[in-house]
Amino acid sequence: MIDALIQLDRRWIFLAMFLAVAIPVLLQPELPEQPTPIVQSVFDRIENLPSGSRVLMALDYDPASRPELGPMTRALTRHSALRGHRLFYITLWPTGVPMIDEATDILETEFADQYHYGENYLNLGYGAGQEAAIKLICTDLTKLFPADSRGRPFALWEIARGVNSLQDMDLTISIGAGYPGTKEWVQYAATPYPAIDLVAGVTGVSAPPQYPYYPQQLIGMLPAIKGAAEYEAALAARYGTAGEALPALLDERLAELSGPQRTRESITVEMAEAAGIEMAQVRRVLDGRINCLPRAEIKAFARVLEIEAEAILNAAIQDGADYSEDRDYPSNYLNYAHSDYQDALKRMAPQLSAHLLMLVLIVLGNVIFFLQRRRGVLP
Amino acid sequence: MVKRWKSVTAAGGRGRLTGGRGEPAMGSWGTPGLVAWVQGFPVVGQLVLLVVLGVMAQPLWGAPASPRGLRARDVRNDAGRALTLDWQLSPDDDVRLDPPRVAGYRLYRAEVTPEERPRFERIRDEQDLPPQVDEVVDEGLTPHQPYLYRLVAVDAEGRESAAAELDQPVRPEVWYFDRNKRWFLAITLLISAGILFFIRQARRGVELKIRKIAGLEAVDEAVGRATEMGRSMLFVPGIQDMNNIQTVAGITVLARIGRLTAEYDARIEVPTSRSLVMTTARETLESSYLAAGRPDAYHEDMSYYITDEQFGYVAYLTGYMVREKPAACFFLGAFFAESLILAETGNSIGAIQIAGTAEPAQLPFFVAACDYTLIGEEFFAASAYLSGEPEQLGTLKGQDVGKLLGGLLIAVGCLLFTYAHGADSPAAQRAVNYLRFQVLGTEDIPEEILEPGE
Amino acid sequence: MKRTIPIIIAAVAGLVMVVAFFVPPLIDWRETAEEWFNILAAVAMILGGASILAMHLRRISDQKRGWGFSLVTLIAFAITLSVGLFKVGVPPMAEYPDRPWTGEYITHGAPLWWIFQYLIVPITATMFSLLAFFVASAAFRAFRAKNAEAVLLLGTAFIVLLGRSYAGTLLTGWVPESYAALTLPGMTDTIMGVFNTAGQRAIMIGIALGIASTSLKILLGIDRSYLGNRH
Amino acid sequence: MNRAKLAPPLIGGLLLVVLGSWILVSTLVRHRFPGAQYRQQIGTIDVFDAEGVSWSEEDQLWVLEVDAAITSVWDAERRQWVLEVDEAAIAAVWDAERRQWVPPQRDPETGTLVPSEEPAVREAPLPDRVWQRQRGAAAAQAGEPDVHFCWSQTVGVWIAALLTLCVFSFLYQDNPFYKLAExxxxxxxxxxxxxxxxxxxxxxxxxxxxxxxxxxxxxIPEHREPAQAIYYVVLVLSLMLLWRLSPRGGWIARWPLAFVIGITAGFRLIAHLEADFAIQIQATILPLIVRENGTYNLWFALRNTAIVFSVFACLTYFFFSIEHTGLVGRMARLGIGVLMITFGAGFAYTVMGRITLLTQRLEFLLGDWLRLIG
Incomplete structure (x- = not known):
């Protein structure tokens, strides 16, 4: 047995690691996360800024770090959009341009009604010059970004009114994977200019050196995927609902009604037509991405599904919807506790099992080592 | 065919084709309602009311009071391109007023020339200088050019107050030496002098004692073993370009390894991820072979370019390692995430591995997976040590001078700081601040630190 | 001539950089120099391209073992280069539809974008992810308590690994608030804040001095290995 | 027959069978072809080869006779360009949906110009070339307007997935598939x-x-910079660098090389002394006794002392002039200890990042490609 372990082919270790990650990815168990103070302070900051505040996001990373930093970019974008902040995107990495597109895609799809390019968000694209670029925009934004990514002069956009420099931003968010990154934002922006409020999101590798900056130079920080997961948990707690009762009820009703004449698909088409919404919207309701519906839609659905509107309303209330005092919801009120919006939380279970595997491997390696030493194989 | 184009490159809100100029930026009073209300009175009543209202509303309708005491100062330690302006707020600029009487300030600037009267141009408006702002830095100026400034407060209707003006023109001065950096210059000179001093000592023939650095003997051993086994060696100079000193230091060690390789008649390959590094490595190897007296054995293919893409380069290197099974792998330069992939693959093929880097985040992996690791400063020391030239050893002694200086500064600083805290002594606190921010800092000191009142 | 002039060039260029740091009117020179470097590095890629062509063409013409793979490399290289340099399939900028070259070289849907998205990203990201496996094998093989130093290394890794996952919260969640420093997350914070900070700082101070002396050697012409150090 | 040699083809064959059946099941039963990709049409760029045509992006309207119809005026107050439109002068607008030129009509609600229902203006020009502007769309968006199945991207996902497997196969052993990917x-x-x-x-x-x-x-239409003659120097340096390609006089390339290395040396000398020497020392100057509001804080005092002492120990380890014996030796050993703790912490933190990368790759394989999750 021990001999087998000593001779262990490292490919078995590889297989163990593969399974330790693949099984949780496949099963997607959800682990609860509690925001730590360093993450909570980022959340509180964005939450407490008055609606319409200016937020600059510097996405200084490339596709290689996207698995770690993409989720926090998305969560921070969603949160800022939910609060109605005006967003400016820049990157100091030439390879970071697609990362901005990923963030603005969220605004264009999930927040299409509220967010319009140039009005309340702007993509300034890539700024060359590394830390020199940061120094430059602290005093004059247009020196580095004379035009936005579409090539139109910065000052011509509505959102640019009253913005001259980084100091006019109400919050600066640095999401960085290396150089130039958070360290440079701290050194060249937050430290010399007290008017610049900085929060950060960093990769696991670059988290340790940034810790000393909190809480003086950094208001808060999302360290690695765990930080992103904690942020998503905070977002879900504030803007999410339970999201099980409503889809379950609709699902049950659909199953009861569907038969040879009326298929599931055709009933959903009827629902969409009755409520005057697109099919995609109905699908979002059925899979729980939306569970705070406008009353009008509830009534329309109830007619098609031949149940009381009250039943659907109650299911939504059970999910956490608030219909008190004639409150109503817009048609696209997304449920941010839904797993579609929790990329980082989904990645925490593989994290746990892989960490445990690592610990087992370390212990095992040392057991072998001591046994070998006792046998006198090793000095 | 003639193409004629005229693009509309204007920006603006939505539905622009309906055209027309924009509405005023801020809402104004509902004037028609007021008029209708007044018209409801008899004529005399109207007159009386108008007079009364007029007197009452006089302060409301007039332009805001002007700001005072406009001053301009040269920005210190710059290239003469900026001035700082400050002023006292307009008395009407009061946050308690609702509606506010001041919507912001407008700043005008004029260049003073002997030929013509100064022409003022607006350079900042109320969007740039909202209420409660009393300072602004005007940048992008011409050095030595005299400027005049004029500042007015403005209300929501755009009515300007009387202007506050500078009494006389002010000129942005060029600073030919950045005074904030004088102590830093001294530190730089001191360390450089230390290094130069020991280089001179070495040149004079004074024997310099340097402690052994584990891992350096291993370089010779590795080359020897590769020769014995008849297998090649792999040298990886990191993934950064020649603008990283670590790459330069790696190439310096390569000069030594190249020479040994030539003497032992072994084989070495240097795949690079940067074209400039490839060029430099070729230069280095060529002269190493020349120095070993074997110029004929050198050929250009010893160093070749793979790709700038980090993991493309790694893909090649790992493939190369498992196929060619080099007997020794040298990883000397700037490394990032690839460090562990390289070291583990090298380990799996049983190669002797020597690594050296100054990337703190990657050191753990090299330490865990390589036979010898040159940690941080040791890596730079290695290039001097291996060259075998006494004058290069002098630089190591010089570095120690720097460490002594650093240690001294920390010790003195900590003791002073402790005393300042323990004895609550403002004088000691000032001394500590001076040490920390004047001696060791190179930027303007934050004001709140200068005043240890908090 | 062949060696002296380069040394003079290096010394003058370097000294100007040092002086520029202290003289405000020259401060822009440092940025300009950095930009010049980037231009030169970009131009040098032609040398890299030539090296790729030479190496793989030789392998193909020699019919060396595995020359087919060299062919793959060359074809991939040629296609990507031509597609990218000629902006194949890249629409012009929306505001300037009459100027075909104005489009972003990597536009969604264009061939170069496709190559980046479906060839470069998956291979390099997967190479990157191999680290997860190598980290595991290194933990098994190298983290052995051979001596006091190794014990420190693996002990720290053990604590931090636990402290930074759900396991840490689970194991020591019962510890009362006032002893938070003794929980796994608390210990992790102390390690990061004290020893990690101190170690990182000492390494950085040493590196700064190492770089300073290496730079000085280059400026003074003592270290000229980049030009070949012996005659 | 050797078992080890038989294993790879067996495992490979098994995987192929499983994969094939899954694709069949997924396509026929779940009606979801694995790896199917969608794209969303977000507009077109129409290139005209005619006179007097202009275009405004946001309204998606082409306007004929614009020279006469539209002037843009700089509004200093709002710091914006404002369009002034002489609407009477607009002859036709482009209806993107019908792809026709039509006389303009005013939308009664919004007041904006829209294409009318009337027939096309015959003599108006048609675009010579139409570019599609698109972006990726999630599979869940399938069936929404303007969302189409995309062949090139579906093929792309398949190739990406197979290449991912090629790279993973290296973990077993080097093989032709890995070589291909490499x-x-x-x-x-x-x-x-x-x-x-x-x-x-x-x-x-x-x-x-x-x-x-x-x-x-x-x-770059927005490129607004004056010509700078000094850049001829860079041009010359570049050409000298490329001289390496010629069979003779390769030493010329050393000049630009020397320039590059000289610049680097000067730049880094100062940069590192400032950021890594001076600033780090500044950060290490800490009070060893900490008093807050009149009481002593033992915990912070301990912390600070530990930091300062650890930095000293590590610096001793890096000291080259003295052999590591006696007191210095003991100090240096402590220094190594601190470095090892640093490395251990760094190792553990990095693990977190690396696992995430693997997680993402598997999410790609199991989700984007095979659609087993999500």
Whole structure:
């Protein structure tokens, strides 16, 4: 047995690691996360800024770090959009341009009604010059970004009114994977200019050196995927609902009604037509991405599904919807506790099992080592 | 065919084709309602009311009071391109007023020339200088050019107050030496002098004692073993370009390894991820072979370019390692995430591995997976040590001078700081601040630190 | 001539950089120099391209073992280069539809974008992810308590690994608030804040001095290995 | 027959069978073809070869006879360009949906110009070339307007998935599939980065500085910089660097090389002394006794003392002039200890990042490709 372990082919270790990650990815168990103070302070900051505040996001990373930093970019974008902040995107990495597109895609799809390019968000694209670029925009934004990514002069956009420099931003968010990154934002922006409020999101590798900056130079920080997961948990707690009762009820009703004449698909088409919404919207309701519906839609659905509107309303209330005092919801009120919006939380279970595997491997390696030493194989 | 184009490159809100100029930026009073209300009175009543209202509303309708005491100062330690302006707020600029009487300030600037009267141009408006702002830095100026400034407060209707003006023109001065950096210059000179001093000592023939650095003997051993086994060696100079000193230091060690390789008649390959590094490595190897007296054995293919893409380069290197099974792998330069992939693959093929880097985040992996690791400063020391030239050893002694200086500064600083805290002594606190921010800092000191009142 | 002039060039260029740091009117020179470097590095890629062509063409013409793979490399290289340099399939900028070259070289849907998205990203990201496996094998093989130093290394890794996952919260969640420093997350914070900070700082101070002396050697012409150090 | 040799083809065959059946099941039963990709049409760019046509992006309206119809005026108050439109002068607008020129009509609600229902203006020009503007769409968006199945991207996902498996196969042992992925990525990425260097560095910063008008006219319309003759120096240095390609006089390349290395040395000398020497020492100057509001804080005092002492120990380890014996030796050993703790912490933190990368790759394989999750 021990001999087998000593001779262990490292490919078995590889297989163990593969399974330790693949099984949780496949099963997607959800682990609860509690925001730590360093993450909570980022959340509180964005939450407490008055609606319409200016937020600059510097996405200084490339596709290689996207698995770690993409989720926090998305969560921070969603949160800022939910609060109605005006967003400016820049990157100091030439390879970071697609990362901005990923963030603005969220605004264009999930927040299409509220967010319009140039009005309340702007993509300034890539700024060359590394830390020199940061120094430059602290005093004059247009020196580095004379035009936005579409090539139109910065000052011509509505959102640019009253913005001259980084100091006019109400919050600066640095999401960085290396150089130039958070360290440079701290050194060249937050430290010399007290008017610049900085929060950060960093990769696991670059988290340790940034810790000393909190809480003086950094208001808060999302360290690695765990930080992103904690942020998503905070977002879900504030803007999410339970999201099980409503889809379950609709699902049950659909199953009861569907038969040879009326298929599931055709009933959903009827629902969409009755409520005057697109099919995609109905699908979002059925899979729980939306569970705070406008009353009008509830009534329309109830007619098609031949149940009381009250039943659907109650299911939504059970999910956490608030219909008190004639409150109503817009048609696209997304449920941010839904797993579609929790990329980082989904990645925490593989994290746990892989960490445990690592610990087992370390212990095992040392057991072998001591046994070998006792046998006198090793000095 | 003639193409004629005229693009509309204007920006603006939505539905622009309906055209027309924009509405005023801020809402104004509902004037028609007021008029209708007044018209409801008899004529005399109207007159009386108008007079009364007029007197009452006089302060409301007039332009805001002007700001005072406009001053301009040269920005210190710059290239003469900026001035700082400050002023006292307009008395009407009061946050308690609702509606506010001041919507912001407008700043005008004029260049003073002997030929013509100064022409003022607006350079900042109320969007740039909202209420409660009393300072602004005007940048992008011409050095030595005299400027005049004029500042007015403005209300929501755009009515300007009387202007506050500078009494006389002010000129942005060029600073030919950045005074904030004088102590830093001294530190730089001191360390450089230390290094130069020991280089001179070495040149004079004074024997310099340097402690052994584990891992350096291993370089010779590795080359020897590769020769014995008849297998090649792999040298990886990191993934950064020649603008990283670590790459330069790696190439310096390569000069030594190249020479040994030539003497032992072994084989070495240097795949690079940067074209400039490839060029430099070729230069280095060529002269190493020349120095070993074997110029004929050198050929250009010893160093070749793979790709700038980090993991493309790694893909090649790992493939190369498992196929060619080099007997020794040298990883000397700037490394990032690839460090562990390289070291583990090298380990799996049983190669002797020597690594050296100054990337703190990657050191753990090299330490865990390589036979010898040159940690941080040791890596730079290695290039001097291996060259075998006494004058290069002098630089190591010089570095120690720097460490002594650093240690001294920390010790003195900590003791002073402790005393300042323990004895609550403002004088000691000032001394500590001076040490920390004047001696060791190179930027303007934050004001709140200068005043240890908090 | 062949060696002296380069040394003079290096010394003058370097000294100007040092002086520029202290003289405000020259401060822009440092940025300009950095930009010049980037231009030169970009131009040098032609040398890299030539090296790729030479190496793989030789392998193909020699019919060396595995020359087919060299062919793959060359074809991939040629296609990507031509597609990218000629902006194949890249629409012009929306505001300037009459100027075909104005489009972003990597536009969604264009061939170069496709190559980046479906060839470069998956291979390099997967190479990157191999680290997860190598980290595991290194933990098994190298983290052995051979001596006091190794014990420190693996002990720290053990604590931090636990402290930074759900396991840490689970194991020591019962510890009362006032002893938070003794929980796994608390210990992790102390390690990061004290020893990690101190170690990182000492390494950085040493590196700064190492770089300073290496730079000085280059400026003074003592270290000229980049030009070949012996005659 | 050797069992070890038989294993790879067996495992490979098994995987192929499982994969094939899954694709069949997924396509026929779940009606979801694995790896299917969708794209969303977000507009077109129409290129005209005619006079008097202009276009405004946001309204998606082409306007005929614009020279007469639209003037843009700078509004200093709002700091914006404002369009002044003489609507009577507009002859026709482009209806993107019907792809026809039609007389303009006013939308009664919003007051904006929209294409009318009337028949097309016959003599109006049609675009010579139409570019599609698109972006990726999630599979869940399938069936929404303007969302289409995309062949090229579906093929792309399949290739990406297979290449991912090729790279993973290296963990078992080196094999032709890995070699294929390796040689592919080497060629493609080298060329890709050359393209990036050309369009982001050489064009704007070298050609753009020497011949700005040319660049502004053809490549970067917003490029507004005066010509800078000093960049001829860079041009000459570049050419000298390329001299290496010639069979003779390769030493000429040493000049630009020396320039580069000299610049680097000077730049880094100062940069590192400032950021890593002076600033780090500044950060290490800490009070060893900490008093807050009149009481002593033992915990912070301990922390600070530990930090300062650890820095000293590590610096001793890096000291080259003295052999590590006696007191110095003990101090140096402590220093190594602190370094090892640092490395251990770094190792553990990095693990977290690396696991995430693997997680993402598996999410790609199991989700984007096989659609087993999500």
């Amino acid at each position: 040689s592919l990525v080497v060629g493609v990425s080298a060329a890709y980065l050359m393209v990036v260097g050309f369009w982001t560095m050489v064009v704007p910063n070298l050609i753009g500085k020497l011949w700005p008008d040319f660049v502004a006219r053809h490549v």
